[in-house]
Amino acid sequence: xxxxxxxxRQMALWFLPAMLAFxxxxxxxxxxxxxxxxxxxxxxxxxxxxAFGDAYRFSETLLKTVPLVFTGLAVALSFRxxxxxxxxxxxxxxxxxxxxxxxxxxxxxxxxxxxxxxTIDIFLSGALLGILAGWLREKHGVSEVISTIMLNMIVxxxxxxxxxxxxxxxxxxxxxxxxxxxxxxxSQLWPGTRLHSGVIIAVLLAIVLWLVLFRLPxxxxxxxxxxxxxxxxxxxxNVSRHIIAAFALSGGLAAIGGAIEVAGVTGRLYxxxxxxxxFTGIAVAMLxxxxxxxxxxxAFLFGALESGARALQRNLGLSSVLAEVIQGMTIxxxxxxETRWFRELLNKRLNVK
Amino acid sequence: MMEIFxxxxxxxxxxxxxxxxxxxxxxxxxxxxxxxxxxxxxxLVAAFFAMYxxxxxxxxxxxxVAGVFSALLSAAIFAxxxxxxxxxxxxxGAGLNIFALGLTGVLLRRIFGLTGATITAPTFTILPVPxxxxxxxxxxALFTQNALVYLALLLIPITWxxxxxxxxxxxxxxxxxxxxxxxxxxxxxxxxxxxxVLIGGSYCxxxxxxxxxxxxxxxxxxxxxxxxFIALAIVIFAGWRPFAAAAVALLFGVAxxxxxxxxxxxxxxxxxxxxxxxxxxxxxxxxFFRHRIxxxxxxxxxxxxxx
Numbered sequence: 234x235x236x237x238x239x240x241x242r243q244m245a246l247w248f249l250p251a252m253l254a255f256x257x258x259x260x261x262x263x264x265x266x267x268x269x270x271x272x273x274x275x276x277x278x279x280x281x282x283x284a285f286g287d288a289y290r291f292s293e294t295l296l297k298t299v300p301l302v303f304t305g306l307a308v309a310l311s312f313r314x315x316x317x318x319x320x321x322x323x324x325x326x327x328x329x330x331x332x333x334x335x336x337x338x339x340x341x342x343x344x345x346x347x348x349x350x351x352t353i354d355i356f357l358s359g360a361l362l363g364i365l366a367g368w369l370r371e372k373h374g375v376s377e378v379i380s381t382i383m384l385n386m387i388v389x390x391x392x393x394x395x396x397x398x399x400x401x402x403x404x405x406x407x408x409x410x411x412x413x414x415x416x417x418x419x420s421q422l423w424p425g426t427r428l429h430s431g432v433i434i435a436v437l438l439a440i441v442l443w444l445v446l447f448r449l450p451x452x453x454x455x456x457x458x459x460x461x462x463x464x465x466x467x468x469x470x471n472v473s474r475h476i477i478a479a480f481a482l483s484g485g486l487a488a489i490g491g492a493i494e495v496a497g498v499t500g501r502l503y504x505x506x507x508x509x510x511x512f513t514g515i516a517v518a519m520l521x522x523x524x525x526x527x528x529x530x531x532a533f534l535f536g537a538l539e540s541g542a543r544a545l546q547r548n549l550g551l552s553s554v555l556a557e558v559i560q561g562m563t564i565x566x567x568x569x570x571e572t573r574w575f576r577e578l579l580n581k582r583l584n585v586k
Numbered sequence: 587m588m589e590i591f592x593x594x595x596x597x598x599x600x601x602x603x604x605x606x607x608x609x610x611x612x613x614x615x616x617x618x619x620x621x622x623x624x625x626x627x628x629x630l631v632a633a634f635f636a637m638y639x640x641x642x643x644x645x646x647x648x649x650x651v652a653g654v655f656s657a658l659l660s661a662a663i664f665a666x667x668x669x670x671x672x673x674x675x676x677x678x679g680a681g682l683n684i685f686a687l688g689l690t691g692v693l694l695r696r697i698f699g700l701t702g703a704t705i706t707a708p709t710f711t712i713l714p715v716p717x718x719x720x721x722x723x724x725x726x727a728l729f730t731q732n733a734l735v736y737l738a739l740l741l742i743p744i745t746w747x748x749x750x751x752x753x754x755x756x757x758x759x760x761x762x763x764x765x766x767x768x769x770x771x772x773x774x775x776x777x778x779x780x781x782x783v784l785i786g787g788s789y790c791x792x793x794x795x796x797x798x799x800x801x802x803x804x805x806x807x808x809x810x811x812x813x814x815f816i817a818l819a820i821v822i823f824a825g826w827r828p829f830a831a832a833a834v835a836l837l838f839g840v841a842x843x844x845x846x847x848x849x850x851x852x853x854x855x856x857x858x859x860x861x862x863x864x865x866x867x868x869x870x871x872x873x874f875f876r877h878r879i880x881x882x883x884x885x886x887x888x889x890x891x892x893x
Contacts, residue, residue, distance in 0.1 A: 369873050376881075376886075379822060382818065383819060383868050384865075384869075385815075386812055387862050394856045397856070513684070551696070552695035554692055558688035558692055560685075561681050561683070561684035561687075561688055564685075572671045573890070574670070
């Protein structure tokens with residue numbers, strides 16, 4: 234039995250690069266805003282107020298966290314398996330599309346007896362996109378980086394077609410769908426706020442994925458493949474089949490996230506339903522060090538950044554896309570801190586002491 | 587009929603130019619064994635600074651210089667990460683894309699206000715080439731364009747010559763195929779890759795500047811709208827060959843021009859399916875014509891000397 238202090242020390246060591254990366258990225262953000270003539274202190278206090286100022290704002294932060302958990306989990310699972318899946322964005326949109334089709338055109342599918350089936354269908358929409366990329370990689374040697382980027386663009390166009398065409402609202406005014414039927418909506422969790430039960434599903438799925446990855450033989454095999462596919466093959470693991478399975482799970486997770494965003498928050502589908510959640514998911518997964526539970530605080534942090542950035546725009550007239558600057562920088566710093574070059578630099582410094 | 591064809595070709599070439607420029611740049615980068623998915627970000631940064639400098643100086647040429655310079659700067663960051671520190675190329679690229687989208691958005695709203703007042707930047711105007719523009723059909727399409735289109739046309743053979751007929755090109759291609767052998771031959775692997783990223787980055791700068799100060803005459807947040815990814819697709823589609831890239835870029839350009847014609851004719855094919863086509867074709871080509879198009883063997887792999 235390890236002592237609690239030892240566990241804490243290990244956790245701190247594990248989180249250190251991520252924390253360092255986020256602090257560096259925020260530092261860069263501060264530099265940028267002071268370049269614009271704002272006081273960084275004021276900017277950060279406004280961010281804080283905007284994200285945690287009162288109960289409603291806190292709920293909005295949680296609301297922004299939910300989709301990031303799903304895309305973060307999707308990215309973390311695939312990166313762990315050595316798959317560079319950039320397709321979470323498209324898979325997220327696919328889930329959003331399917332839930333809208335069902336919720337608008339066939340709402341009785343959300344009745345309790347069909348509910349599981351409907352969920353599976355939504356999962357499949359993303360999973361199939363993943364499987365397609367996996368099949369292309371394993372059977373045809375197409376890099377998943379390329380195929381998932383292409384699939385993102387294809388789904389995005391298809392969604393555009395859907396909301397301009399067959400799925401467009403009955404009124405035909407805006408390129409958006411009708412509202413989902415009430416049965417298809419997620420229940421409200423916190424009266425007076427927009428918070429929905431999706432937040433619980435997100436946390437539960439993170440725990441499930443942690444169990445799968447770190448407590449089940451299947452997850453162990455995935456991680457072995459991610460570390461060293463050759464060794465995995467010699468150990469008798471069917472690498473191709475596992476990789477395609479990981480693609481499917483990853484895609485399905487992202488799709489569920491998209492469905493929950495529509496069923497929980499927006500209530501209808503439109504083109505810009507995702508402000509790049511799939512890509513921010515990469516930042517979340519990296520910051521959470523590809524750990525299903527580690528990425529929960531990372532997603533929360535980015536959720537807070539998103540909702541805080543709204544306050545920046547409202548109160549200071551500073552663009553809310555500042556959040557993206559910090560997100561992008563965070564990815565860059567995490568990547569930098571995980572390179573061999575940085576580790577060697579660190580070791581050298583520590584040895585000199 | 588001829589007029590329709592010519593006008594289709596004219597707008598096709600003008601739509602293809604930024605795709606071609608970015609694709610040529612990416613060919614150089616990928617030939618050296620680096621995959622750069624941050625084309626989108628580099629173009630966006632260049633588009634912004636080209637517009638900004640053209641606006642305050644009144645000169646599209648200065649704008650172009652600023653655009654290329656800013657893209658070079660982002661390429662240098664990318665190279666420092668992926669070549670210098672040997673960070674993962676995919677994640678660095680993804681990070682850079684998000685960062686560029688954020689940075690240009692913040693700068694745009696800070697400088698021009700949150701409402702985004704209409705900006706009209708000075709632009710490269712149409713510059714007909716004497717005599718050549720009189721050629722039937724292709725004359726007006728090829729030779730009544732702006733200067734950047736001509737530059738892009740010139741860069742097709744130049745890129746090809748650079749890659750196949752110069753010492754630097756030979757070394758770059760060798761680095762992309764077998765960096766260990768290049769290293770053993772005493773050549774600086776990392777410096778060559780750094781150079782490739784910078785050269786390719788400057789092409790992206792031209793492509794980005796084209797968008798803001800030759801095509802749209804303004805800057806809109808996220809105005810690259812996936813063109814960086816189409817360029818990525820063109821590179822594969824063309825099998826990493828400059829002339830083929832030009833043909834594919836033209837095909838994609840004409841396809842998007844066709845989309846407008848179709849709408850004008852009232853044809854009922856949803857234009858989104860047209861816009862999907864390049865991506866679908868790329869997947870198909872990458873999957874089923876793989877034996878004919880070989881990716882550089884060492885692509886996306888960092889090189890460190892063993893031992």
